[in-house]
Amino acid sequence: TCRNIDFPTSGVDSRLDVSSSLKHLRGTNPFVRIEYSWQRVLPVTSRLLLRPAIDLGGSLGRLAWAERFRTGGAEFVGFPMEEFTSAQRVLLKFGTDFRLLSLFGREDYPVFLQVMGNAGTSAPWKDLLTVSNVPSLLHWGLGAGARTNTPIGPVQLIFSVGDFGSKPAARPATVAFFFSVGPEFRYTR
Numbered sequence: 001t002c003r004n005i006d007f008p009t010s011g012v013d014s015r016l017d018v019s020s021s022l023k024h025l026r027g028t029n030p031f032v033r034i035e036y037s038w039q040r041v042l043p044v045t046s047r048l049l050l051r052p053a054i055d056l057g058g059s060l061g062r063l064a065w066a067e068r069f070r071t072g073g074a075e076f077v078g079f080p081m082e083e084f085t086s087a088q089r090v091l092l093k094f095g096t097d098f099r100l101l102s103l104f105g106r107e108d109y110p111v112f113l114q115v116m117g118n119a120g121t122s123a124p125w126k127d128l129l130t131v132s133n134v135p136s137l138l139h140w141g142l143g144a145g146a147r148t149n150t151p152i153g154p155v156q157l158i159f160s161v162g163d164f165g166s167k168p169a170a171r172p173a174t175v176a177f178f179f180s181v182g183p184e185f186r187y188t189r
Contacts, residue, residue: 007147007149007153007154008039008041009041009043009049009110010041010042010043010049011040011041012038012039012040012041013037013038013039013041014036014037014038014039015035015036015037015038016034016035016036017033017034017035017036018032018033018034018035019032019033019067020032020033021061021064021067028064029061029062029063029064030061030062031059031060031061031062031063031064031067032059032060032061033057033058033059033063033067034057034058034059035055035056035057035069036054036055036056036057037053037054037055037056038053038054038055039051039052039053039093040052040053046099047098047099048096048097048098048099049096049097049098049099049112050094050095050096051093051094051095051096051097051116052093052094053091053092053093053094053095054091054092054093055075055089055090055091055093055120056089056090056091057069057088057089057090058087058088058125059087059088063087068085068086068087069084069085069086069087069088069089069122070082070084070085071083071084071085071089071091071120071122074156074158074178074180075091076091076118076120076139076141076162077116077117077118077141077142077143077158077160077162077176077178078118078139078140078141078142078143078160078161078162078163078174078176079139079141079160079162079174079176080174080176083162083174084120084122084139085122086122087124088122088123088124088125089120089121089122090120090121090128091118091119091120092118092119092120093116093117093118094116094117094118095114095115095116095117096114096115096116097112097113097114097147098112098113098114099111099112100112100113103148103149103150108149109148109149109150110148110149111146111147111148112146112147112148113144113145113146114143114144114145114146114147114158115142115143115144116142116143116144116145116158116160117140117141117142117143118140118141119138119139119140119141120138120139120141121134121137121138121139123137139162139163140162140163141160141161141162141163141176142160142161142162143158143159143160143161143176143178144158144159144160145157145158145159145160145178152181152182153181153182154180154181154182155180155181155182156178156179156180157178157179158176158177158178158179159175159176159177160175160176160177160178161173161174161175161176162174162175162176
């Protein structure tokens with residue numbers, strides 16, 4: 001487990017969410033939605049952290065719009081929030097954090113430079129069964145930024161690009177900006 005869930009510097013974070021809607025409980029769209037997230041924060045040295053992660057989500061039935069999987073921001077770098085809104089998703093992520101200094105000279109307020117990348121898709125699961133088809137369904141993102149812990153909570157800033165180097169027939173590259181203060185306030189553009 002991570003020592004600080006809002007600003008992890010070591011440990012493992014794993015989460016399983018299951019939700020459902022049933023007609024006999026007055027649900028309009030019966031569905032089952034399952035999401036699993038895993039992240040490892042691995043300190044390699046006193047200044048270097050590695051951050052592999054995976055997010056998997058799927059559903060059975062017809063999801064209401066509010067229940068769909070949304071991606072973007074720090075979760076899927078390179079894309080604006082809700083760029084991909086779907087009934088399923090697969091995200092593979094990897095990041096590296098390099099500790100520069102301690103804010104206010106305090107060890108519990110480290111300042112990290114970050115480099116991160118991810119690949120993901122929101123294509124239906126049946127489309128992923130053909131291995132030759134998978135590369136055309138993936139969206140790639142790369143980002144760089146900084147994060148620190150402060151007396152008001154974590155602060156993070158990320159500049160990123162998505163679908164870079166795509167073939168001309170594919171969607172054009174996107175540039176995204178993500179800024180967050182504390183565990184609740186998030187701004188993306």
